[in-house]
Amino acid sequence: MTKRLLVVGAHAADFVWRAAGAIALATAQGAQATVLALSYGERGESGELWKEPGQTVERVKQIRHEQAERAAQILGAQFVCFDLGDYPLEIDRAALERLAAFIRDVGPDIIITHTPHDPFNPDHPVTHDAVMRARLLASGAGVASAFETVKPPVVYCFEPHQPELCGFTPNVFLDITPVYEQKIMAMQQIGSQQYLQHYYTELAERRGNHARRISGDATVRYAEAFQRITPAVVRWLPSHDEGEVSR
Template sequence: MKRLLVVSAHAADFVWRAGGAIALTVAQGGKALVVALSYGERGESGELWKEPGQTLERVKAIRHQEASRAAEILGADFLPLDLGDYPLRVDEGAQERLVEVLVDFAPDVLITHTPRDPFNPDHPVAYEVTERARQLATGSGVASAFRTVRPPEFLLFEPHQPELCGFMPDLFLDITPVWEKKLAAMQVFASQGYLQRYYAERAEHRANHARRISGWPDIARAEAFQRVLPQVVRSL
C-alpha cells in the first residue's frame, strides 16, 4: 500500500497542485495524508474578506471546512497545524511536529512546494521546513540513534508561475481516471474560486505534454512534478 504525504503551506494548495496525485494514490489502494501548515486565512482567502464584518476566526473556520471536505473527496486525511500565514512562521515545536508526522506516517512519496517563489513568501518556507523534516526523519538514509524511516521519494508540485520559480518538470502523472474527483475538490474552495479554471486548464496543458512524451493518446488530464533527488532503479 503506497503512502503519500503532501505538505501544503496553505489549506488549498494541495488541491490545486496535487489533488490528482492524492486521488489516484487512494484509488489504487494507497493512503494519503495532507498536512496544511496554515489555513491561508490572511493572504489566500480574498473572496471571504469581501464580506462585511468578516473576522479572522470565521475565515479560518470556513477554510478548515473547505479543506476538510476537499481532502475527504480526494480520499485523504487532513491535518492542519494552524501556524498562521503571510508570513508563515515555523518554530522548533512545529518543526518537530512535522518530523513526528513523517516518522509515524512513513510515506513512500513526499510532495511539497518549490524552494523559490517570488510571488508568495510562505511557499519557500514550506519547502524549507519539509526538507529539514525529511532529513531528520530519515537520518539521511543511514543508521541513527533515533527512530527513522526509509527515505521517501521527494517531489515538488507545480507552482502557479513555474517559469519564475525554477520549476523544471521531470515527471508527468496521468490523472485522467480521477479528474472528476479533483474537479469536485477544487470546486469546494469558494474562497479561491478564481483558481478553479486556471488549474483545470493547466491539467489539460500538462496532458498535452504528457501525450507527446509518452505517445499515450488517452491522457486527458495530468499533473507535473519535479524530483528533488535522483531516482534509484535496479534496471533501466
Template sequence: MNHIPAKTALVVSAHSADFVWRAGGAIALHAAQGYNVHIVCLSFGERGESAKLWRKGAEMTESKVKAARREEAQAAADILGATIEFFDIGDYPMRADKETLFRLADVFRRVQPEFVLSHSLKDPYNYDHPLAVHLAQEARIIAQAEGYKPGEKIVGAPPVYSFEPHQPEQCDWKPDVLLDITEVWDKKYAAIQCMAGQEHLWEYYTRVALQRGVQAKRNIGITAKKDIIYGEGYQSIFPRVTENLG
C-alpha cells in the same frame, strides 16, 4: 495470511487549498491505488489567500475565515480520499519554530511515506511556499536520524517531488514527471469546487491540467495508451534509483 500494510504518501501544503490545485490528481490517483495519503496543511491561508471571505464585511473575523477554510479543505480531502491535519502556524508571513519542525518530523515517522509532495524550492511571489518545502525537507532529514527519539522507527529516503507553482518560469520549476490524472479528474475538479474562497482559480487550474495532459500525451511511447486528457507536472528533488531505464 500475512497482512501487507498499505503504501503511504505525504503531502505538505503551505495553505489549505494548495494541495488541491497542485496535487489533487496525484492524491486521488494514489488513494484509488490503495495508498494511504496524508496531507499536512501548515496554515489555512487565512490572511493572504482568503480575499473573497474577507470581502464579506466587518463581521468577518480571522477565526471565521479559518473555520471556513478548514471546512473547505476537509471536504476536498474527503473527496480525494485522503486524511488531513492542520498545523495552523499562520501565513503572510509563515514562520516555523523548532517545535513545528519536530512536529512535522513526527508526522514523517508516523506516516512512513513512500513519497512526499510539496512546493517548489523557489517562489518570488509567495515566500510561504518555499518555506513549506524547506520545512518538509528538514523534517525528512530529522526523521531519518537515529539520534532523534532513539528507538523509534526512522524513515528511509522517500523521493520528494515539487508540485507545480502558479508561475513556474519565475520559480525555476521544470517538470521531469508528467502524471496522467485523467481517470480521477472528476474527483480533482469536485475538490477544486470545494475551494469557494478562491473560485477565480478553478478555470486556471483546469487549463493547467489540460496543458499538462497534452504534454504527457506527447511524451509517451508509441505503444502506450493515447487517451490522456488531464495531467499534473512534478519536479524531482532527488535522483531516482532504478534497475532499468525502460
C-alpha cells in the same frame, strides 16, 4: 505493503490545485494519503471570505478547514492543519520538530510539497525548506540515530503558479485522466479561491497535451506535472510502460 503519500502545503488549499489528481490516483490504488497544511492561509489566501462584513480570523480558519476537509474526503485523503499562521509563515524549532514527528508517524513513501523558490509567495519556499529539513530529521539524515527513524521518502515538488519563475522543471507527468472529475469536484469545494478553478482546469488540459506528446499515448487527456528532486535508485532503466520506478 500499503503505500503512503504525504502532501505538505503552506496553506489549506494548496494540495487541491496542484496535486488533487495524484492524491485521487493514489487512494484509488489502495494507498493511504494524508494532506498536511502548515497554515489555513487565512490572511493571504482567503480574499473572497474577507469580503463578508464582520468577518473574523477564526471564522475564516473554520471555513477554510471545512472546505479543505471536504476536498480531501472527495480524494480519499485525511486533512490535517498545524495552524501556524501565514503571510508570513514562520517555522521555529518547535514547529520543525512537530513536522519531523508527523513524518515519522505517517511514514510516507512519497512526499509532495512546494518548490524551493517562489518570488510571488513568501510561504511556499519556507514550507519546502521545512519539509526537507524535517525529512532529514525523520530519516536520521541517512545514518543510525538515537531517534526513531523512517525510510527516506521520495520527494516531488508540485507545479507552482508561475513555474518559469520558480525554477520548476517538470520531469514527471502524471496521467490524471481517470480521476479528473474528482479533481474538479475537489476544486469546487474551495469557494474562498474560486478564481483559481479555471486556471488549474486549463493547466490540467495543457499538461495533458504535453504528456501525450512525450509518451505518444493518445488516451492521456489531463495531467499534473511534478519535479522529482530525490534521485531515483533503480535496477533497470524504466520505459514509458512502467508506471512506477522502484527505489
